[in-house]
Amino acid sequence: GESVGLHLPTLSVQEGDNSIINCAYSNSASDYFIWYKQESGKGPQFIIDIRSNMDKRQGQRVTVLLNKTVKHLSLQIAATQPGDSAVYFCAENDPQGGKLIFGQGTELSVKP
Amino acid sequence: ETGVTQTPRHLVMGMTNKKSLKCEQHLGHNAMYWYKQSAKKPLELMFVYNFKEQTENNSVPSRFSPECPNSSHLFLHLHTLQPEDSALYLCASSQDNEQYFGPGTRLTVT
Numbered sequence: 001g002e003s004v005g006l007h008l009p010t011l012s013v014q015e016g017d018n019s020i021i022n023c024a025y026s027n028s029a030s031d032y033f034i035w036y037k038q039e040s041g042k043g044p045q046f047i048i049d050i051r052s053n054m055d056k057r058q059g060q061r062v063t064v065l066l067n068k069t070v071k072h073l074s075l076q077i078a079a080t081q082p083g084d085s086a087v088y089f090c091a092e093n094d095p096q097g098g099k100l101i102f103g104q105g106t107e108l109s110v111k112p
Numbered sequence: 113e114t115g116v117t118q119t120p121r122h123l124v125m126g127m128t129n130k131k132s133l134k135c136e137q138h139l140g141h142n143a144m145y146w147y148k149q150s151a152k153k154p155l156e157l158m159f160v161y162n163f164k165e166q167t168e169n170n171s172v173p174s175r176f177s178p179e180c181p182n183s184s185h186l187f188l189h190l191h192t193l194q195p196e197d198s199a200l201y202l203c204a205s206s207q208d209n210e211q212y213f214g215p216g217t218r219l220t221v222t
Binding site: 008032034036041042043044045046049089093099100102103104105 | 155
């Protein structure tokens with residue numbers, strides 16, 4: 001069953017502001033990372049990825065930063081819009097197991 | 113549309129019922145996955161198939177039985193489930209690292 005008192009981290013931002021969602025990963029050998037967005041009633045959708053030989057990658061309105069020293073990944077969303085409201089997951093690729101390991105997720109809420 | 117479809121989208125079943133979830137991918141990928149997503153929890157990997165062969169069974173109870181007849185189709189057969197099995201069941205496919213997810217089946221066990 002679910003752990004008592006387990007809450008999904010939440011981030012509330014004003015429309016037009018920038019959002020930063022953080023993720024700590026566990027395996028220093030992970031070589032590939034993905035950010036997914038999951039809207040209510042839908043499956044996770046790919047947003048952006050980054051390989052471990054990079055520390056920054058930019059997409060359209062999104063930027064992913066990777067800090068391997070402290071095993072930290074962040075997703076920056078510029079000019080956040082109401083349509084960005086969703087749960088955001090990071091995932092790391094375990095090169096030994098060959099599978100993705102998902103984080104708990106952060107719920108982003110955008111206020112108009 | 114991610115190219116991965118799942119049916120049904122919603123399913124309510126009793127503990128004595130037998131039902132099946134279906135997943136189909138139109139992306140030509142070689143690997144397919146079943147995940148369980150419970151509220152406020154990370155995605156839990158259940159099964160992995162590569163080229164129709166099961167390569168991972170993540171300690172899933174035998175009341176969940178996967179079937180992969182070909183690289184494009186994946187089934188999850190359900191029988192004698194428990195109320196705690198109520199969750200969103202997601203199918204995904206991949207060619208390399210990036211996984212493409214279907215919309216999920218919302219399962220409620222009564």
